[in-house]
Amino acid sequence: MSVLGRKAAAEFVGTAFLVMAVVGSGVMASRLLPDDAGLQLLQNSLATGAALVALIVALQPVSASFNPVVTLVERALGLIDTGTTAALVAAQVLGGLAGTVAANLMFGLDAVTVSTHVRTGPALWLGEVIATVGLLVVIFGTVRSGRADRVAFAVGGYITAAYWFTSSTSFANPAVTIARTVTDTFAGIAPSSAPAFILAQLLGGAAGYVLVRFLYPPLATPAVATADRKVLS
Structure with missing residues (x-):
């Protein structure tokens, strides 16, 4: 398999498992504690953060962005070319959808259940802008310093x-957002709410x-440039 093929495969697998962690832990939490939204969110956040650490550590030698926004910023910084960007973004979106389907099936749900969880409004959109800015600063700041x-621990802790x-x-994460539209569970987001989230x-x-x-x-130095490419792409 080509280098690009291996990178795309890593992005597919990593994003799939990330979404399985998000969706699956949400289902588990809502079943174990149906009347406590706070503890549901705590369990969901801890599972997601822990999965991110593990996945980045495991896949970082190949490719471990799992996020189209991160990949697009890599492109803007000149770390990867346009063809690689397109392949990785496609792998992330498809991996996310595969992860949702797997999580739904693991918990005895239909493979695809369109979410009815409406998430909309300026306050939530601002939250997405701020969350994404912070994520990029954490990733690229850790690498460039x-x-x-x-990186794995910084990203897991931040999320x-x-x-x-x-x-x-x-x-x-646009790939995760798209993936969460096809599960009508704790982690879902209604398809009508997704475009504004992705724009934010x-x-x-x-x-x-x-x-x-x-x-x-x-x-400033070849060593740092090499680290950027090795870690982020």
Whole structure:
């Protein structure tokens, strides 16, 4: 298999397992504690954050973005080319959908159940912008400060926290957002709500790109440039 094929496969698998963690833990939490939304969210956030750490550690040597916004920012920074970007984004979206289907089936649900969970309004959209900006700063800041080996823990910790400090519970990922439209469970989002969430994430991605470029000027040394490419793509 080609290098690009392996990267796309890693993105597919990683995003699939990430979404399984999001959706599956949401179903489990709602069944174990049907009357306590706070504990449901706690269980959901801890499972997601822990899964992210494990998946990034495992797949980082191949490719471990699991997020189209991160991949698009990599492209904007010149770390990957357009063809690679398209392949990885497609793999992330398809992997996310596969993860939702798997989670639904694991819990005895129909493979696809269109979500009726409406999430809309300026406050939630702002939450998505802020969540995405923060995620990009955490990822690229950790890498560009020479601590690439800590990206998994930084991202896992950030997402766990962002579940709680953002109004939207920090989707911060278009592939995950699309995937969550086909599960009518705790983690779902109605298809009518998804476009605005994705737009907010893309706006957050643009703002995050500007902030990363400002805080961390263009790569100064070949070693750092190599670390960027190795960790993020």
